[in-house]
Amino acid sequence: MPTVDLATAPVRELNAALHSLQPSTNETVWRVQNPRGQHAIAVGLDAPVTVEIDGSVGYYCAGMNKQATVVVNGSAGQGLAENMMSGRVHVKGDASSAAGATACGGLLVIDGNASARCGISLRGLDIVVKGSVGHMTGFMAQAGNIVVLGDAGDALGDSIYEARLFVRGTVKSLGTDCIEKELREEHRMLLRSLLDAAGLPDVDAAGFRRYGSGRKLYNFHIDNIGAY
Amino acid sequence: MSGDERWIHTPPRESATFDKHAIAEIHRAAATGIYDIRGFGAKRKVPHFDDLLFLGASISRYPLEGYRESCGTEVTLGARHAKKPITLRIPITIAGMSFGSLSAPAKEALGRGASIMGTSTTTGDGGMTEEERAASSLLVYQVLPSRYGMDPDQLRRADAIEIVVGQGAKPGGGGMLLGQKISERVARMRTLPPGIDQRSACRHPDWTGPDDLEIKIIELREITDWQKPIYVKVGAARPYYDTALAVKSGADVVVLDGMQGGTAATQDVFIEHVGLPILAAIRPAVQALQDLGMHRKVQLIVSGGVRNGADVAKCLALGADAVSIGTAALIAIGDNAPHLEDEYRKLGTTAGCYDDWHEGRDPAGITTQDPELTRRLDPVAAGRRLANYLSVLTLECQTIARACGKSHVHNLEPEDLVALTIESAAMAQVPLAGTNWIPGKGGPF
Numbered sequence: 001m002p003t004v005d006l007a008t009a010p011v012r013e014l015n016a017a018l019h020s021l022q023p024s025t026n027e028t029v030w031r032v033q034n035p036r037g038q039h040a041i042a043v044g045l046d047a048p049v050t051v052e053i054d055g056s057v058g059y060y061c062a063g064m065n066k067q068a069t070v071v072v073n074g075s076a077g078q079g080l081a082e083n084m085m086s087g088r089v090h091v092k093g094d095a096s097s098a099a100g101a102t103a104c105g106g107l108l109v110i111d112g113n114a115s116a117r118c119g120i121s122l123r124g125l126d127i128v129v130k131g132s133v134g135h136m137t138g139f140m141a142q143a144g145n146i147v148v149l150g151d152a153g154d155a156l157g158d159s160i161y162e163a164r165l166f167v168r169g170t171v172k173s174l175g176t177d178c179i180e181k182e183l184r185e186e187h188r189m190l191l192r193s194l195l196d197a198a199g200l201p202d203v204d205a206a207g208f209r210r211y212g213s214g215r216k217l218y219n220f221h222i223d224n225i226g227a228y
Numbered sequence: 229m230s231g232d233e234r235w236i237h238t239p240p241r242e243s244a245t246f247d248k249h250a251i252a253e254i255h256r257a258a259a260t261g262i263y264d265i266r267g268f269g270a271k272r273k274v275p276h277f278d279d280l281l282f283l284g285a286s287i288s289r290y291p292l293e294g295y296r297e298s299c300g301t302e303v304t305l306g307a308r309h310a311k312k313p314i315t316l317r318i319p320i321t322i323a324g325m326s327f328g329s330l331s332a333p334a335k336e337a338l339g340r341g342a343s344i345m346g347t348s349t350t351t352g353d354g355g356m357t358e359e360e361r362a363a364s365s366l367l368v369y370q371v372l373p374s375r376y377g378m379d380p381d382q383l384r385r386a387d388a389i390e391i392v393v394g395q396g397a398k399p400g401g402g403g404m405l406l407g408q409k410i411s412e413r414v415a416r417m418r419t420l421p422p423g424i425d426q427r428s429a430c431r432h433p434d435w436t437g438p439d440d441l442e443i444k445i446i447e448l449r450e451i452t453d454w455q456k457p458i459y460v461k462v463g464a465a466r467p468y469y470d471t472a473l474a475v476k477s478g479a480d481v482v483v484l485d486g487m488q489g490g491t492a493a494t495q496d497v498f499i500e501h502v503g504l505p506i507l508a509a510i511r512p513a514v515q516a517l518q519d520l521g522m523h524r525k526v527q528l529i530v531s532g533g534v535r536n537g538a539d540v541a542k543c544l545a546l547g548a549d550a551v552s553i554g555t556a557a558l559i560a561i562g563d564n565a566p567h568l569e570d571e572y573r574k575l576g577t578t579a580g581c582y583d584d585w586h587e588g589r590d591p592a593g594i595t596t597q598d599p600e601l602t603r604r605l606d607p608v609a610a611g612r613r614l615a616n617y618l619s620v621l622t623l624e625c626q627t628i629a630r631a632c633g634k635s636h637v638h639n640l641e642p643e644d645l646v647a648l649t650i651e652s653a654a655m656a657q658v659p660l661a662g663t664n665w666i667p668g669k670g671g672p673f
Contacts, residue, residue: 015450039443044380044451060434060447064380079434079447083378098434102375104419120433121375123419140429142419159427161420218424219407222262 002027007034011041018068021047037077042070045087062089065106081108084125097134100127103144109198116153119146122163128198136175138165138211147194149203157211161218165211166191168203179214264496265404267585267595269397269488269533269555274505276488277539279652280645281661284631292630299626300636303550305527306388306457306480309449313457313480314366314387316550317346318622319637320540322614323485323531323554324370324390324461326352328405328414328426329492329585330558332359334594336607337561339363341614345622350390350552353403353428354417356382363611368459371448373402374428376418380451388481389448390459391441393432393470396489396532399463399503402430404493409588411597442477449478459483464509464532465502471516475526483552484513486532490555492595493586506532506543508655511642514547523547524638537624544625545640546656553621560617561610562592 004014014032021027025047032053035041039058042051045068053061056074066085075093084103094112101117103125113131122141132150139155141163151169158175164187165178174180183206191205217224242248256264285291292299306313322342327335329352336359342349348366355377361367369386371378383389394400405414405426415422435444445458460474461483474482486506491499510530517523530543531552543551555563564572566579571591575584585595593605629637632644646661647653653660654667 012450012454016453019453040447040450043447046380059440059443063447064383064451066380078440079444082434083375083380085380101433102378104379117433121429123375139433140427161424218421220404220425222260 001029001031003031003033005033006036006038006041011038014041015043018042018045018047018049018051021049023047025049035074039077042068045070056093065089075112076110080110081106081125084108094131095129100125100146107194107197113150119144119163122146126194126197128194128200130198130200132169135172138163138178139175141165145190145194147191147198147208149200157213159217160211160213162213164190166208167211168208171209171211174211177214177217178211181210181212183208183210265406265493265586266496266499266583267490267492267494268499268583269490270499270505271583272500274487275507275649275652275655276505276533277507277542279507279648280542280656280658281648282538282541282545282628282632282644283646285633290633292633292635294627294630297630297635299629299634300638301622301626303527303638305459305529305550308480308522308526309454309478310388310457310480311453311455312387314348316348316366318618319544319550319625320345320534320618320621321347321368321529321550321552322349322557323489323552324350324352324368324392325490325554325558326354326405326492327357327360327417328352328354328409328597329595331593331596331602331605332357332413333602333605333607333610334558334561335360336363337605337610337614338557339367340607340611341557341561341618342366344611344615345618347618348387351382351386353377353405354414355379356385357417359607361385363607370461372428373430373432374418374426375433376420376426376428383448383456384452386456388457388459389452390461390483391445391448391479392461393441394463394465394485395461395491396463396485396487396503396506397491398494398498399465400430401494401498401502403428403491404586406493406586406588409586409597414597438473438477441473445478457481459529461485463487463489464504464506467504467509468512468516471513471528472520475517475520475522479526481527481529482513482517483529483531484509485552486530488533489531490558505655506530506534507652510543510546510548511655511657517547524549537621537626538628540621540625541628541637541640542645544637545642545644547642549638556617557614558594560614561594562605562613563590563594565592568592 043063116134135153155175157178343365350368459481460479487503527549
C-alpha cells in the first residue's frame, strides 16, 4: 500500500501521484499520514482508488472528487468534497462549513456534525450527517439529498430548488420558500437506501421529516416581493 | 397672432432634473410596480476614454514608420505561477458571457473570431459547451459563484481559469436568467427545471474573503496540477484594494471590469448607479501592482466600454496589459444591426437601443435560446465579422502606438496622454491638456 507522510512530503506530491494513476493501476489503496490540517488534500481525483487519511484535514479535502473513495480519520475544514462528481467521501469527525457545496454526485458521509451551509447549491450529491447541521444548510440546493440524523439550524433549505432534505431531529427554522412535505413510501425507500449506504441499517427511516421547495419563487412575481 | 401675443407663452421647457427619461421611468414604475431589468451596460454619460488624447511624437519624441516598422501586440498571461501561461497575439480578449444568456451559435462565433486573431474567449455561467471549446483555440473557464455547470473535466480542458468575484455592471450583485431563456439544454447544463428563473448567486458558496480565496486558488491549482493561469475578475469598486488582495491571494491575472461593462439581465438602477467607470479604476489598480512590485508580473486586463483601437491604446497607456470586450463583440457579430430595424420596432425599440437581452426575443439570434431566432446567426460569418473587428482594433492601437514612438503597444505610457476635462485628468492621473496640472495627484484613492 503506498503511504505518503505529509509531515515530510508536500501536498503537491501526493496530489500529483494520485492524478497520475491509470485506470488499470493496482495501487488502489493509499494511506496518508500527518495531514495536520493542510488544505486541498486528495483533490481532483479521477480513479477508482481509496485514499485513507489519518488525521484532520483543512479546506477542500476531496474537492471535485470523481470515482475515488476518500476516508478522513479526523475532522475536515471548509468546503469538504466541494463540487464532488462521484465516488464516496467519509469523514469520521466533524466537518466545517460548506461541506459538499455544489456537488453533483456520489455519497458524502459525516459521522459528526456539519457546520453552516452544508450542501449549499447542491447539484445531485447525497449527504448523510449523523450529527447536526448548522444554519443555511441546503441553501439554494438544486438536486440531491441531505439526510440529517440530528438537528438543523436556522434557515434550513433557504431558496431551495429540487433537492430533498430529511431531518430526524428539530429544525430551528425554515428558510425562504422551504416547506415541510409529506414523507411518503417512496421517500422512506430512498431514505432506507441512503442510510444503508451510510452504514446505518438500524436507523428507522420513518423517524424523519421531509423538507423541500414550496416552488413559489421559481418565477419572479411582484406579489412575492415580501418573501425575498 | 397680434404683435405681442407671441411673447405671452414661453416655449415648452424640459426639466433638466425631470427629463423625458426620468418622467417615463416614473410612469413605468407606477404602472408596473417593479424595477426595470435590462441588458447592456451603463448608458449614462460618465468620464470615459473620449476625454483623453494622445500627444503623439514631436521634436522630443521619435515616431515609428507606419506600414513599415513593427509594433508588437502579443501579451503573455499567467507566468507568475502557471506551468502553461498563455500568449495572446493581440492584447484584446473576449469577456465571459454565458451559454444561456447567449445562443450556442453566438458562443461559437465568439470562439471562431477570437481564434482567427489568436486571442482567447471565455465561458460564463452554465459551464463549457462543446461548440465553444471546439471553436476556441484559447478558452478561459469561469468559476462563478453559482457554479452552474462546474465540472472538473471542463476545468482541465480549459486553457486558463477565471474566478469571478464580480462584474462591472453590478459589483456586489448576482444574476438572474429569466425562465423564458431556459431551454431544455440550458436547464440540463445547470441542473435546474426548464422554464424557471435561475438565480446566480452573488457570493461564492465555499469561500469568504481573501484568506479563503488564497486557499481556493491553491485548490484549483492542485486540481489542474499548477498548469493553468488563474485570473481573478472583479467589478470596479475598490480597485486599489481589490487588486492588492487578488495578488495577495495568488492570482496570475487580475481582470477589472468598469461600470460600462455589459450584462445579460440586471436592474437598471444597479447598472447605472453602482461601481466605477473604468477610466477611474485603471490607475489605482496599476498603482496597487506597482506598490507590490508586481506590475507586468501579474497581468491586468481591463474592460467596460472599450469600443475602438484608441480605447485599447488608452487602457494600455494607463498600465493595463490587455483589454476585454463583451458588448462590442456582440455588436460586431450583429447585435443592434440596422437591417433588423423593422423587428426592433415590433419589440418597442430601435436599432442601436435594443437592450432587452433578458427577454430572449433577440432578432439577431444572439441573446436568445429561441430555435428559430438562433438559426439566424451563422457562426462562421459572425466569427469572421468579429475577427475583422478585432483586427481593426489592433491596427488602430498600433497606429497610435507608432505615432507615439512605441515598438510594442505595452510601451505606451501615461506620459503619452492628456485629458480634456478636469474629471478625466483626475481619474486617469494625466495632465489637463495644455497644462501640467494633474488634479488630486498625491492624494488618497
